[in-house]
Amino acid sequence: MNEERITEKLNILADAAKYDVSCSSSGSKRKNDNKGLGNASNGICHSYTEDGRCVSLLKILLTNHCIFDCAYCVSRKSNDIKRAAFTVQEVVDLTINFYRRNYIEGLFLSSGIFKDADYTMERLVLIAKKLRTEHKFNGYIHLKSIPGASDELMNEAGLYADRLSVNLEMPTEAGLKLLAPDKSHQEMIKPMGYLKKAIIQRTEEKKIFKKAPMFAPAGQSTQVIIGATPENDNQILHSANYFYKNFNLRRVYYSGYVPVLADSRLPALNTSVPMVRENRLYQADWLMRNYGFHVNEIVNDGQPHLDLDIDPKLGWAIRNMHEFPIDINKADLRMILRVPGIGVQSAHKIVSARRFGKLNWDQIKQLGVSLNRAKYFIICNSSEFERRDLTGNNIKQFILATSHSKYLKNTQTQLNLF
Template structure:
């Protein structure tokens, strides 16, 4: 077999990495305190990932190798999969990262890997990439490392010293599903590793608070990913699992990845992928629990079998089920009440609270502060404005639900 070139490896291993969604970069710290070095987490380039503040960060997203000794049923890189295999050396990943950065293609690296030889060996190779970039080349760009939960704790600790963010994928929302589809992965090991990361991250923050000279440990925190639609888990089960992960491990993000059918798939897996809108609605619901004061139980309607409404966003669905709470007076309501109004985001609520200190707000004022006045106007009272004929929930839903697109005939 002819030896693969670096660019051929890049084609294989970047494609193999596309199924991992947990690579958005955010809340990192600048690594520009020292003179010299190259790279920055705040520069500009060809952007692919979006931070919560709207900043775009481009990442070279690859696997070290797609060889893997594990046989996870849902993974295209499983040991029994008939796919083209490749493996980077540590030096090749380092050179690619530096060359792509210097050409302004990227601002950082997301690096994961299949398990080769042993978890410790694989983790050692991942750490070597980050360590070489940081200590040998002075790279101060963003690095996200995917950790292996069964690897030695000392290796995990080293990874956190060189990476801006680390992540361990829980893969599926229930332990039963994980045991069924990924028999080599141990739920207890995953939980223990994530718990250990939380402690180290908190200890690192405490040390940094005492001394700016203290080393930062994964300053952008940890994240995880769950696959949606590979098993029979409902949206309620997925969101409840996410709430438990946020509370127990202090995660920055839970990423949701719609299951995509893979070649030579097991009969245990569905034949088709779930609607991509389901993934989108899960992200919206996740946002409501994290930033809008909603509990998981409020978001989901028991009558829907634990599934989110795909036709409308979850906040609007909640508001329609609680029509008696509206309209809300934007000149008098508190922040918590305003956050539950469809069409108002956290920023627009902040602007409303600030502006109304000086004057009463009219509908046109709200239209300048919020994005969707067409939806919003049915749920608020403002100076000189009150909804006319109050529509019942079903008629309002029909009015506000996106209309199916029709193709024009040429």
């Protein structure tokens, strides 16, 4: 009977956790040097490591009981759903049992808030502590920090978790006031500030004392829901940029609003956020973090929305045709990174390879460049691709046509397999 009840809880609380997307473990390097269980590696939680390995984790809520009544949340207190709560030991046992069966490589643990923030956070921390100290578990642990919890609990959480995150939930303070009037924007920001200072301090200590304990080695992240409130992409990305710069976040996750509850403050139940919008925000975020783009180059008051038809890097290039074409054998790394079809690794390979001789089209392709995009924006040491007097709109249409043709070809290939 107890096993049946645990299974029922697992079904309820794993389903409730699916709306939280901020669960990548990239950045943690917790080594198994105490003859314990597990070994955290880059990319845990339904993600892929750099070598292409798919890894996963147990992703659950401690409870879906909650004292808050946020309009967008399926676990809000006024929603008529089946409620459940794990005990601390139940989560510990599930994690260890699932790990031993090779189902998971880590734990992502969030929770509704029952009683108060400290009461909930204390239990989240105790689960991580038991896994680390009693079971010598070295797998990845991501804890969702509870806004309003004490600094002491936040500090203890950082000692046992690889990553901590505080969900901002809405991109702006105005959006949060509209849909979650019981919550405080400042109360959400406060633990982010504490974690930033603590991570910096412990990193400096680690440089001096090699045996100093790790503190949230995979850093902190957050999640914002898009589409539940009317913020445009300009507001969303500027908000993300603010938190990257001021709180040293590793990641901002963008979760498209899922219409599961009827509420006059929310979009209609049949109004879903297009998956492509979520994808474009992630692409824009990647440009900000890895390609040297300033947020104002991607979106601004005059360009408040990302183009859903093309990726934001191609969008920037088309709006700035006066910057192109660039000579791939002479341009600096900054401009090479801005060429559509050239990724970070390929850009560095180009800069390294051209020291030994001028590169031609075949060599550039071998370095991983997507020539069907890049050819409109670069020249190199061989006969140039036919370059007509193309406008940005011409290039956009050519690329869209090529992408559509490839999609149809791949679809036909898949159909031919049956």
